[in-house]
Amino acid sequence: MSANDQAVVDTTRDYYDSPDADNFYFHVWGGEDIHVGIYLSDGEPIRDASHRTVRRMVDALDLTPSSRLLDIGSGYGGSARVIAREVGCHVTALNLSPVQNRRAREMNVEQGLDDKIDVIDGSFEELPFTDESYDVVWCQDSILHSARRDQVFREVDRVLRRGGHFIFTDPMQQSDVDANVLAPVLARIHLPSMGSVEKYERYARELGWETVALERMPDAIVKHYGSVHRELTARKSELSELVSPAYIDRMTAGLEHWVTAGNQGALDWGILHYRKPA
Numbered sequence: 001m002s003a004n005d006q007a008v009v010d011t012t013r014d015y016y017d018s019p020d021a022d023n024f025y026f027h028v029w030g031g032e033d034i035h036v037g038i039y040l041s042d043g044e045p046i047r048d049a050s051h052r053t054v055r056r057m058v059d060a061l062d063l064t065p066s067s068r069l070l071d072i073g074s075g076y077g078g079s080a081r082v083i084a085r086e087v088g089c090h091v092t093a094l095n096l097s098p099v100q101n102r103r104a105r106e107m108n109v110e111q112g113l114d115d116k117i118d119v120i121d122g123s124f125e126e127l128p129f130t131d132e133s134y135d136v137v138w139c140q141d142s143i144l145h146s147a148r149r150d151q152v153f154r155e156v157d158r159v160l161r162r163g164g165h166f167i168f169t170d171p172m173q174q175s176d177v178d179a180n181v182l183a184p185v186l187a188r189i190h191l192p193s194m195g196s197v198e199k200y201e202r203y204a205r206e207l208g209w210e211t212v213a214l215e216r217m218p219d220a221i222v223k224h225y226g227s228v229h230r231e232l233t234a235r236k237s238e239l240s241e242l243v244s245p246a247y248i249d250r251m252t253a254g255l256e257h258w259v260t261a262g263n264q265g266a267l268d269w270g271i272l273h274y275r276k277p278a
Helices: 003-017 019-029 046-059 078-087 098-110 149-159 179-189 197-206 219-234 245-263
Strands: 068-072 090-095 117-121 134-140 160-169 210-216 270-275
Touching: 019 098, 019 245, 046 078, 046 134, 046 160, 046 219, 046 270, 068 078, 068 149, 078 090, 078 098, 078 117, 078 134, 090 098, 098 117, 134 149, 149 160, 149 197, 179 245, 197 210, 197 270, 219 245
Parallel strands: 068 090, 068 134, 090 117, 134 160
Antiparallel strands: 160 270, 210 270
């Protein structure tokens, strides 16, 4: 890994490990699920919409109690707990942030699922697992933080068993986006670009994967970030005891950038599902 690539990893880890970010994502974004939600109506609770995304992804897979699933960029482990509880299979949850992982382990114990979920500190650019060891690799809204997204795909391919599935969501850019529109969003993730459906499709083709399904829902970005913005604004006074005013101001502005870019047609989001050849 180059020094620049390592710097991106370190920046992401330090951000999510900070008390401000941890308290914001845990108390505002959704708690167990800190990913983009699928909304059926305006004003729907963030938690409900986020859980709907998890359900949609679970329903796309043929999971059994004997399945081995790896969740990369697993956050607080909400998806891993849903899968372990409802399917009964073993889940490995790999995540870069030790602070988030500590919360995940605590909730696994509280919910009686610690025997079904292993929480691992690590980067999805260098997965600490043997070749062909998982039936499914799962990821929600994490690949955008990588400076080596093609490397993430290669690592997923390495650890997937033949015939295994890779299903993920990611905030993405449209392929023909105006760079000036996207610039404020890129500044938030400290990277020069985002992934796109076209780029991810190319990575998949290069690995010989089959496209199982592409469900593009670009409006979800606007709806979700708009919902988080409204929640943050409504609870600003309450949150000031947990999160610094400077962080709240930066997050408010950042969410507005995401909504603006989404409304201008610069962003994309969806569920991408691939299968490794048998």
